[in-house]
Amino acid sequence: MGSTAVITATNLVKRYGTLEVVKGINFSVPAGQCFGLLGPNGAGKSTTMRMIMGLSEITSGELEVFGETATDMSREVKAKIGLVPQESNLDPDITVRENLVAFGRYFALSKPVIDQRSKKLLDFMQLSDKEFAPVNALSGGMKRRLTIARALIGDPEMVILDEPTTGLDPQARVLIWKQLMELKRDGRTLLLTTHYMDEAQRLCDQIVVIDNGMILDQGTPDELIARHVKGFVFEVQKPNLAASPDDRWEQEDIGDSVLYFVDDTAEFIVDLPQDAIYLHRPANLEDVFLRLTGRKLREN
Numbered sequence: 001m002g003s004t005a006v007i008t009a010t011n012l013v014k015r016y017g018t019l020e021v022v023k024g025i026n027f028s029v030p031a032g033q034c035f036g037l038l039g040p041n042g043a044g045k046s047t048t049m050r051m052i053m054g055l056s057e058i059t060s061g062e063l064e065v066f067g068e069t070a071t072d073m074s075r076e077v078k079a080k081i082g083l084v085p086q087e088s089n090l091d092p093d094i095t096v097r098e099n100l101v102a103f104g105r106y107f108a109l110s111k112p113v114i115d116q117r118s119k120k121l122l123d124f125m126q127l128s129d130k131e132f133a134p135v136n137a138l139s140g141g142m143k144r145r146l147t148i149a150r151a152l153i154g155d156p157e158m159v160i161l162d163e164p165t166t167g168l169d170p171q172a173r174v175l176i177w178k179q180l181m182e183l184k185r186d187g188r189t190l191l192l193t194t195h196y197m198d199e200a201q202r203l204c205d206q207i208v209v210i211d212n213g214m215i216l217d218q219g220t221p222d223e224l225i226a227r228h229v230k231g232f233v234f235e236v237q238k239p240n241l242a243a244s245p246d247d248r249w250e251q252e253d254i255g256d257s258v259l260y261f262v263d264d265t266a267e268f269i270v271d272l273p274q275d276a277i278y279l280h281r282p283a284n285l286e287d288v289f290l291r292l293t294g295r296k297l298r299e300n
């Protein structure tokens with residue numbers, strides 16, 4: 001498709017004192033796609049996001065956002081970016097609507113534009129019936145939806161979301177995913193970090209897996225799955241392993257069970273002990289992550 005890049009990182013390095021936390025990474029975020037930055041705690045995701053937002057100095061390398069250096073973005077470019085931070089910094093004492101209005105003023109939007117966009121965004125984020133409720137009265141999912149609505153008041157071309165559904169229940173997450181897909185259909189670029197592989201698999205067109213400040217691999221979810229795991233996974237419980245399949249199969253020990261990555265399921269089943277307790281499922285991004293980083297995404 002040859003779409004233009006909204007963000008380009010070239011040999012990007014970040015050091016805190018002598019500690020190098022981003023170690024010369026290269027990636028580019030195509031316009032109109034959802035780009036996911038995945039990695040375990042401390043991988044360097046937030047640091048990278050902060051540099052993209054112009055909130056943190058770059059030690060060396062280059063980082064361009066909408067064609068400008070990230071640390072020196074003009075007001076025009078900043079206005080193209082909507083931020084959904086991890087910690088909601090909503091004003092808890094005023095109403096839902098007033099939170100949007102305050103942000104609209106910050107973007108120097110006129111009153112009619114603020115009124116029109118607030119109404120539309122409250123509807124889009126299914127908060128219309130909470131318009132005059134104080135933020136304090138909202139559930140966690142509603143607060144997160146309001147934070148997203150607020151990030152959209154300036155009609156940004158790109159939305160940066162730092163773990164948009166962490167801590168929410170399944171229904172609340174699904175609702176947010178649906179609306180994020182809608183934003184993508186609208187042609188907006190989404191950049192998100194997440195701990196959830198199902199979220200990445202569902203939303204992201206491109207994924208970068210990062211650990212210890214380095215990119216372990218990048219590609220579409222399907223490319224990553226094809227590259228690092230085979231078609232299927234058998235999770236075999238450990239007590240059954242005495243006579244279980246041998247080293248012919250790529251495997252990963254996850255504590256109670258061993259994961260076997262297989263393409264030929266029939267041959268594998270023949271090799272399993274008769275009383276084996278196992279789960280058989282298609283391979284997913286979580287498996288890719290495990291293979292690449294050697295640990296589970298959510299350790300907390």
Ligand SMILES: Nc1ncnc2c1ncn2[C@@H]1O[C@H](COP(=O)(O)OP(=O)(O)OP(=O)(O)O)[C@@H](O)[C@H]1O
Nearest residue numbers: 016017019021039040041042043044045046047048
């Ligand atoms: N201001 C700072 N000064 C010194 N070290 C820092 C600073 N900020 C982050 N670090 C370190 O940089 C490394 C990367 O941290 P970062 O927050 O970018 O990771 P992360 O991938 O976002 O992790 P998480 O998923 O926990 O948010 C960590 O080792 C962290 O301790």
